[in-house]
Structure formats: structure tokens, C-alpha cells
Amino acid sequence: MEHEIQRRRTFAIISHPDAGKTTLTEKLLLYGGALGLAGSVTARRNQRATASDWMELERQRGISISSTVLQFEYRGHCLNLLDTPGHRDFSEDTYRVLTAVDAALMVIDAGKGIESQTKKLFEVCRRRGVPILTFINKLDRPAREPLALLDELEDVLGLHSYPVNWPLGNGVDFRGVFDRRQRQVHLFERTPAGAFRAPVAIHDMSAPEAREALDPRVRERVQEELALLEGAGASFDRAAVLAGELTPVFFGSAVNNFGVELLLDALLELAPPPKARMAGARVVEPDDPGFSGFIFKIQANMDPKHRDRMAFLRVCSGRFQRDMQVHHTRTGERVRLGSSHKLFGRDRETVDVAWPGDVVGIVGRAGFRIGDTLAEDEGLVFDEIPPFAPECFAFIHSDSTAEFKRFSKGLEQLLQEGVGQSFLIENAQQRVPLLGAVGPLQFEVIQYRLSAEYGAQSRIENAPWTAVRWIEKGVPPAVLPTGARLAVDSIGQPVILFESEWSCEHLQRREPNLRLSSLPPSAARSAGVAPA
Numbered sequence: 001m002e003h004e005i006q007r008r009r010t011f012a013i014i015s016h017p018d019a020g021k022t023t024l025t026e027k028l029l030l031y032g033g034a035l036g037l038a039g040s041v042t043a044r045r046n047q048r049a050t051a052s053d054w055m056e057l058e059r060q061r062g063i064s065i066s067s068t069v070l071q072f073e074y075r076g077h078c079l080n081l082l083d084t085p086g087h088r089d090f091s092e093d094t095y096r097v098l099t100a101v102d103a104a105l106m107v108i109d110a111g112k113g114i115e116s117q118t119k120k121l122f123e124v125c126r127r128r129g130v131p132i133l134t135f136i137n138k139l140d141r142p143a144r145e146p147l148a149l150l151d152e153l154e155d156v157l158g159l160h161s162y163p164v165n166w167p168l169g170n171g172v173d174f175r176g177v178f179d180r181r182q183r184q185v186h187l188f189e190r191t192p193a194g195a196f197r198a199p200v201a202i203h204d205m206s207a208p209e210a211r212e213a214l215d216p217r218v219r220e221r222v223q224e225e226l227a228l229l230e231g232a233g234a235s236f237d238r239a240a241v242l243a244g245e246l247t248p249v250f251f252g253s254a255v256n257n258f259g260v261e262l263l264l265d266a267l268l269e270l271a272p273p274p275k276a277r278m279a280g281a282r283v284v285e286p287d288d289p290g291f292s293g294f295i296f297k298i299q300a301n302m303d304p305k306h307r308d309r310m311a312f313l314r315v316c317s318g319r320f321q322r323d324m325q326v327h328h329t330r331t332g333e334r335v336r337l338g339s340s341h342k343l344f345g346r347d348r349e350t351v352d353v354a355w356p357g358d359v360v361g362i363v364g365r366a367g368f369r370i371g372d373t374l375a376e377d378e379g380l381v382f383d384e385i386p387p388f389a390p391e392c393f394a395f396i397h398s399d400s401t402a403e404f405k406r407f408s409k410g411l412e413q414l415l416q417e418g419v420g421q422s423f424l425i426e427n428a429q430q431r432v433p434l435l436g437a438v439g440p441l442q443f444e445v446i447q448y449r450l451s452a453e454y455g456a457q458s459r460i461e462n463a464p465w466t467a468v469r470w471i472e473k474g475v476p477p478a479v480l481p482t483g484a485r486l487a488v489d490s491i492g493q494p495v496i497l498f499e500s501e502w503s504c505e506h507l508q509r510r511e512p513n514l515r516l517s518s519l520p521p522s523a524a525r526s527a528g529v530a531p532a
């Protein structure tokens, strides 16, 4: 078991939208031998078909909407890679994924530096103590000065950095990278559309080939920069990396396969194997003999051939065995984990055994919710995955009586996946579900999926509220601030909807006995549609 644990690396790729996470994922798979051709080439023009962006809507838009798990073997290691969506409106999914990994790979666009969403995601990693590796991407385009980018990591994120390699030029002059630890120059050649592994020539910095490949000005500048870095004397400290205080930095261009192999090799070396996890006051070590894990994501209809619901289980300790009996600690039931899968984007394969660090897809268990613990020890409960407070609200209507049943079923399943939360307005004339989400794009996704997966058309009617508070204690006053409304969440807990944060604060000041909370008081995640 120790061997299986030590050879596992489970990490998420995170960043601001468009920095190149999905492209880099694809290239890591290419170098990992898990894909013959990276997706960009098999795709028709303007239409991508990557292993991780498998949802039709993702392909149409060229953005990631939902996180994806890809497991593959590389150099005796077993990697569980999770590609995440960068868009803020889908960040709840990304945050949940960050609870299930042992490291994060932060991608930065070299021309743009650290963008807002990267900063937010980084803060989540820091709070959780997740070690971070940094890939500075798109060096094939005009980029900022590499030293300025490192300063930005320090100033904006407060993160010390250690550049493991250094770019040789940028934009059209970009030729490759210098590996500071091996003191070697890696010169790359471009391949058509970056579909194949980029041929690499490795030389000493002073070798004639290196001299020839580099423009003398670029060479001079790189040598100055390297001297500066050596002078600054920051040494590489693996303990600081594991503590999340120091990030190893890699430069490259995912689309051209520059620097991808160096990054992949370094991931094996620098990202940690599965770590201990907290369950209340208990520390669960990966090599604890009893199996344990938790559900961090639910996704229905991944494969049009099997219209089913997949729960993503992160194994935390012990050995997972197909058909094993475990405790589902939220309900107290004993369940048999019969249908277990290894995942590769939308593809799945039955898996009989899994180890700590692995993500296993379980189908056929309608009772599982996000955050649920599954364990041999019935007393074990992993720390909850905090739900998000929605900031955007809309009513969702079904205008066709013929489709109403499909509409309700679809909506219920999508809400169980956690794509949004549902509320019902108190004393409303019609019982139309009110949806709450982090951002409005999520409503479009819900509408699209209702139509594509359940054959139900729907209509969205935007609602004016921007904040919701659960009533923890006290009775709401007869007169609420302008625009505020009483409602209940999907399990009947009372809430107040506000048109602004300011209006909410105003009520709090006026009613000191009323205790409001931005998160539901019940530990049970509110899932499913409100009882009609």
C-alpha cells in the first residue's frame, strides 16, 4: 500500500479564464502517453475536441464549464489530473475540486500576469495549505519581463518563487528554456499545430548550437537575468514548497508543447503524494488501513450512451475495492459500492481497486450528496465542503405542460449536482422555482442542459435580488427593507432575499435580535427542488 500511495499525484489545474488550462491538460496527457494526438488537431476548424472539455456547450463556446478528471500513468507514477473551469460563474465547481487534491498547478498568461480569478483561487489554495506549482504560459506571444512576473507573484499573492527554468526570449524570438538545476538549454522546434511532441535539443549554454539558436541580444539578456537570480541566492527549499510558501515556476507555451515535458517530470518530483486529511478532530492518514473517502462532485449524463449520475469519490485512506460495503455516514446506511469507474474525461472504465489520491466515479447511488463521507469506520465524517452563497437569482419557468415532468426531473437532478440552489418565494401566486447561482452563465448552462439532456425547454426570468441570508434565530419583522422578500430554501429553511448587501446590513442594524447567516445552518447540503 505504501508504494501505491507514494507513486500517486493528485492535482488540479487552476487559473483565470483562457490562460490555457485545458490546452496544458491536453499536452500533459500527450507527454504522459495518454493521448496520441492532442485534441486541437483532431478538432474541426474553430471547434475544439479536447479530452477534458467534453460537454457540447464547452465545445461550442471554447470554455470549460465543468471540471474533469483524467487519470493516467507516467514514469511509474499514477496521476489524477483535474482540469477546472476558470470562469467566475463556475467557481463553485473549482472550489470543490480544490478540496479533493493534494496540489495545484497555477497557469498564468505571460502577457497578462496575475488576473483576478487566479488571485481568488490562489487564496483558496493558501487557506487549505495546498502546494502550488506555477506554469507561465504563452511565451510564444509578446510577454512581460519574466522578472516582473516573479515580482508580481510576490507582490500580488505574497508568494515566494523559485524559477526552475527560464525563458529564452519571448514572442517570435522564443526558442526554449534554460533548466537552472541541470544548467542546460532546451531548444524547441515548433510542430504543426502542436499536435506532436516538440523535438527538443539539449545543450550547454555555451555550446555552439545554443549560441547559434539565440539572438545575441536575447542571449545577453538571459545571461544577465540568470546572474541576477543566482545573486539573489534564493535556494530551492522543498519543505517551503510543500507548505505552500514557495512556488516552483516553469515557463513555456502549452500550445506549442514548449516546456511541457520539463513540467510533467517536475510534477512527479515536486508535487506531494496524498496527505493526511482532517475529519473533525481526527487526522486520517492515507495509510490508515480502513478505507475512507468523500464525494466532491456529482455529474449526470456525462455519457449520452448511459444516462446516469456519477458521484466523484476521492479516496483518502485504505484500499478501495469494488463491491465493498461501506458506511454512508450522513444517512447511517450501509451501502455496497458496486459500480466503480476510473475516469478519463467522459470515458470510463470499471475499476476494481483504487488507492488514496485516486478519484473513483460511482454510479447508481441516487442518495449521495456533495460532501458525503464513505468509510469503513462508521464514526468518520470528513470536514464539510462549504456551499456557496448565491449572488445571482432568476425564476425558471416551464411553459409547456407536456414537458413539465421532464423539466422537474431534470431540474431536480441538476440541482443535486450543485449547479445552483433553489428557493420558493413565500406567498407567491405561482410556485415557480427561484434559482440562485454564483453567476448568470450558470443559468444558461442549466437551460441548455435541460434542453439537451432532458428534452425540456425553459424560460429564465431574471430576479432583482443579489444576496440571500438564512434566518438562524429570531422572527423577521413584518416590514422588510424595500425589495426584500421572504422565501424558503429547498429543504424548507426560511431565508430573506435582498436587493443589495446594504439593505441586508440595514435590516441587521434595525433588528439586533434577528440572526442571519450567509450560509445555510443545516449541515445537510440543500439539494433537489423545493417541495412543491
Ligand SMILES: Nc1nc2c(ncn2[C@@H]2O[C@H](COP(=O)(O)OP(=O)(O)OP(=O)(O)O)[C@@H](O)[C@H]2O)c(=O)[nH]1
Pocket (backbone or CB within 6 Å): 015, 016, 017, 018, 019, 020, 021, 022, 023, 024, 062, 063, 064, 065, 084, 085, 086, 087, 137, 138, 139, 140, 141, 252, 253, 254, 255, 256
Ligand atoms: N499563443 C498561445 N495561445 C495559447 C497557448 N496555450 C493556450 N492558448 C490558447 O488560449 C486559448 C484558451 O485556452 P484554454 O486551454 O481553453 O484555456 P482555459 O484556461 O482552459 O480556459 P477556461 O477553461 O475557459 O477557463 C485557446 O485559444 C488556446 O489555443 C500558448 O501557449 N500560446
Ligand SMILES: [Mg+2]
Pocket (backbone or CB within 6 Å): 021, 022, 023, 063, 064, 083, 084, 085, 086
Ligand atoms: Mg479550460
